[in-house]
Amino acid sequence: AAGVIQSPRHLIKEKRETATLKCYPIPRHDTVYWYQQGPGQDPQFLISFYEKMQSDKGSIPDRFSAQQFSDYHSELNMSSLELGDSALYFCASSLVAYGYTFGSGTRLTVV
């Protein structure tokens, strides 16, 4: 069965650069969530989209933005990268009453 696809799997960027992470949800899932998990930390909720509209906003820095496109894939754009942005970023998609499916994540390293 198709899963949530995230790309790239790994990304290395320098400080002050920009990164774009992509998430392709399960077909027909109507909600996408983004989480950030730093080393040894619990996942932090960043933002979610329902039917291409932002539905909830968590602890997403102003340097980050996200959107969901007409084909339901979502992109997390991160600018002016800082060393502290190094983390695993994963997304999940869901359809009401059918549970969540998590992607395998993008590991971002800022050097």
Next chain:
Amino acid sequence: AQTVTQSQPEMSVQEAETVTLSCTYDTSESDYYLFWYKQPPSRQMILVIRQEAYKQQNATENRFSVNFQKAAKSFSLKISDSQLGDAAMYFCAYTGDSNYQLIWGAGTKLIIKP
């Protein structure tokens, strides 16, 4: 590949009673960690309890305890004296000793009836 399965999309329990949420996993690794996370409506992931596979003793955190059956690859969460604030989505997750990444179950929605 490792997998985590939560077979109960939704559970309900009367306030003050006990409820058990099921989780099974599949792995070929010998050292790993298992977690239960609570996701309230705020969408934050709150760590409820963690179990190291090499420890035979079941982890306990106040009203929360696990029944860890390593041979059966089962990791259920028991919530005693359920409170209204326990209502949330609960996710079971796994991470291998060699893999920093978390593998998640689909979640169980817990409803507390007053």
